[in-house]
Amino acid sequence: MLGSWRKRNAEKEEEREEVVAKKSKTTKKKIEELKEKLKGVEKSLDETCNDITNTIRENSMMRQRVHMSFRNSRRAVQMKKELTVQVKKTARLDETQKLKIEKMERKLDNFKDHDTVYTKARETTVENREKWMEQLDNIQNNDDETSEEPPSWKTCEICASPFEKLNGRIPRVFKCGHTICTDCAEHFIQNGFVRCPYDRQIFKIENGGIYGLPTNRVLLNM
Helix, strand or coil: CHHHHHHHHHHHHHHHHHHHHHHHHHHHHHHHHHHHHHHHHHHHHHHHHHHHHHHHHHHHHHHHHHHHHHHHHHHHHHHHHHHHHHHHHHHHHHHHHHHHHHHHHHHHHHHHHHHHHHHHHHHHHHHHHHHHHHHHHHHHHHCCCCCCCCCHHHECCCCCCECCCCHHHCEEECCCCCEEEHHHHHCCEECCEEECCCCCCEEECCCCHHHHCCECHHHHCC
């Protein structure tokens, strides 16, 4: 009986070892499967982390772009305002320049008018000079002994007539210092200005017109 009992115990021990071996093998297999699953989970987690990192980077770049776009928009608005102000200033300058040009054109027209008057006055002066010289020649021919020709400094160089205290023969002094008679001076007046026939300078006539020009009393009193 003892031998039979030992035999049964040995068989039971073998059966337990087989069960334990099977369980160990099954456990190892499950462990391997879990390891593979863990690797898959870790790989998926890494991919998810990479996606999150990329998303964060893209969001950061997008925020920078939005910020730059907003700043550029503000700059564009500011530049538009500055450009508008500059355009208005330019328009005002153009208007000012236009007025200056118109004023200069009016002055040029006055100069042209003065040239016309000057030409006519010169023609009249030549005629008057010829008449005066003719009269002078007649007087000299009629009475050479009694005739007295006035000095050249006491005659108007435009019409060659002597200066006198009569209105038309009164010597008038321009601001430039030249002197001509009142009658001749009237030929050089145009639009409130008088032009010297010698140096062609133009002066504005004050109150009194041609009679407001100063009289050369030195010539009258000599």
